[in-house]
Amino acid sequence: MSGTPLFLDATDRALIKATQAGLPLETRPFTAIAEALGLPLQEILDRLERMRVAGAIRRIAAVPNHYALGYRANGMSVWDVEDEAIDRLGRKVGALPAVSHCYRRPRRPPDWPYNLFAMVHGRERAEVEAEVTKIRTLLGAAARAGEVLYSSRILKKTGLRLVD
């Protein structure tokens, strides 16, 4: 996940600032941004493309509100998976359709024994539980323990603000 961070100049920063909360919903959104920043359209497209190629932009997409789509149950499943097996098994868990995010993170013994995190969304808890059973089966003996932490309240959700 490392790699050289992208060098951002003042124009890149202005572009990120203008787009991090979303594009204007118009048929020519990049033209509107170009006008707002006083730059040619092609420069906006080139700069976005450069950030996309560098991985600084994962993609340009619609970001739905899971809850509004009817995915009311959200379970963060966490597992203690053997180090030698985690990359191979993590990719399999991440490929399950109900898993929206899957990450390896450090254990923090004795407080926190889990190193694999798989976020599971479902319309209700039973659906999440069924998916967690699939994950447990996939991990098999390589997972020494696991738990599901259900979210009970969104305390804050502003999204990333990368540039002030």
Add this chain to the structure above:
Amino acid sequence: MMDELDRQLINWLQGGLPIAEAPFAAAAAALGLAEDEVVQRLRRLAELRVLSRVGPMYDAVRLGGGLTLAAMAVPEARFDEVAELVNAYPEVAHNYRREHRWNMWFVLATERPERVGELLAEIAARTGLAVLDLPKEAEYFLALRLPA
């Protein structure tokens, strides 16, 4: 609230749109809509909060910033007070209450990578509570979308 075309549009656009002058043209053609109609639908879905936004998904780390997932085990009697303290930091992007001893989970995104550690130490000092720092070490997802 949402019709079948709205669902198809959300599913299409979750997969990504091109960096082009008319980024909605391909979705419009695929769904048999005019670009104007696509935009009208997106505006309505944003107003209904079915869509949080349509735009670039930036990667904080690749932009040279810091990013982590942090957890705290907050005593019930202090939960609201600590949530208020944590949420007041603009660097806290999301914060969820979860049913567990570690009951507060938040994502911290900072412009400078070293700021993550400084902020976590500050939150620990101000609350007197331990803060787990759980940055991602690898990422394994292929599923980019949830069917609408």
